[in-house]
Amino acid sequence: MSYYQPPSRPGSPRPLRTLGLVLGAVLATVLLGFAFLVAATPQSVPGHAQLSLVQHSGTGQQVAAPLSTQAIANKVNPGLVNINTTLGYRGQQAAGTGMVLTPNGEVLTNNHVVAGATSIRATAVGNGRTYGATVIGYDRTRDVAVLKLDGASGLPTVPLGDSSRVAVGDSIVALGNAGGAGGTPVPAPGKVSALNQSVNALDESTGNTEQLSGLIQVSANIQSGDSGGALAGSTGRVIGMTTAAATGGPGGEGGGIGYAMPINQALSVARQIVSGAASETVHLGKSAFLGVAINDSVSGAVIQQVVAGGPAAHAGIAVGDTLTTFDGHAVDSASTLTGLMDRFHPGDKVGVGWLNQAGHERTATVTLAEGPVG
Known part of the structure; x- marks a missing residue:
């Protein structure tokens, strides 16, 4: 870490990161999980040679009969974790969500969920247990991180879909640690409203900016704490990782517009991290x-x-x-x-x-x- 953000007061909530979203000539503001800023170190990570995932690649979301909102939640929630971090140098705490990729506790989340953390704990929705977690690696530019839950085994994993098949108008359900409340995620249903969106991110607490591209835009009530959570399609398979939300709602609510990273894109980065392949953007250890x-x-x-x-x-x-x-x-x-x-x-x-x-x-x-x- 090159530097730290001085605390405003002990125990204060971590500030939200804002994004300027450019859609043609339209300029809007969106929120992205929690603020981030830290420098990493690339180094090898033994014991994580391969990430083996079962990913559904059907011809579309409607191949199987669509499920109800609650049925989708029942299918996805057991593979989620509620993440809580301590930002030791800032005197703050933060919360977010992660998706379990392997039974031994490799977890996909947004980098900004864990950035600045001096300790990380994750509670598995599937079994209710809380684990300490370490970061295998992350890509700050693409806002992806992979965690390892200490001592985890036999965990249920999220059912993975194919984001290349997503279309405007598809039904979706967002599931995450909304508001940092913990417990079983409450589903936020909605629709895909646009594809391949780009956002320019601004961290209000540090002034740093970055661009995220290729995002899925949805009409759903995305809230702070949902970052790193699941965006599921109508058959209950994960097609995206919730990453950002438009401002406008109270209490960190997203005002009805959210953004998710396509799951294919997120998994590509995750596989690179777990394989130990450091690069210009991927940092290990x-x-x-x-x-x-x-x-x-x-x-x-x-x-x-x-x-x-x-x-x-x-x-x-x-x-x-x-x-x-x-x-x-x-x-x-x-x-x-x-x-x-x-x-x-x-x-x-x-x-x-x-x-x-x-x-x-x-x-x-x-x-x-x-x-x-x-």
Whole structure:
């Protein structure tokens, strides 16, 4: 993690990430689960050589008789988990959803559900047990993460469908940890209203932006906490992973418009993660940590806070200094630093440069620590 978001107050709810959605000439605002910002470290993860999934690839959603909303929920809910995270450096907690892919507890979710977490716990809807969880890997740019539930076995998995067969007008049911309430997810029925949508994401707490594309747009009551949950088709097979919702409803409700990542796209990333194939965007294992909070300004990457006892503090970096270089590369913003940090892992030594408040240039070599999830 390149830096952390300072807490507003102990126990405060994690802020929502907003998205600007561009649909032709229409500009709307949408919410995406919970805020995120962390840099990761690519490293190999033993013991996860292959992700074997049974994925239905019929000729359409209506091959089998459509099920009732409750029947779909009964079919999908046992394979869901309610995720709760502690954001230690922010003094906050957050909640989301995940989908069980394998009986031994490999779970698919959005990266933003677990980003910034210093601990993760997941309660399986199917058996009611709560497990500690570790992150196998994640892709921040495509907002996908895969978790491993500690000590899990014999878990029911979600029934997987084929998102390439989805059409506008198809009936859907969204299932997730709405509002972070826990327990058995309450179904949110709706329809597919558009395909292949793109959203520009803005994290209001950090100012970072990203684009997600190829999303399924639905008319359904998506809420905060639903992120990482299941979007099921009329036959009860998962065709998408709930990722975003339009603003407008009270209490984090989505105002009736939601967005899901096609399940084929999400599973492609998940398979890459579980196979241990790191790339420019896929990061495996633990995250590196410099220990500074950065405030982007016209004068550059100004240090807002420094974690006591962290690598930056040991180097002599102080609040009010301006970070200028990392590993020999120029740093002009928080997002630039996060991208540079992706190349490193805990224990790596790296050169940093900064300008102190007196205007003097300083350099040091720091040993990166282990930080929160990316």
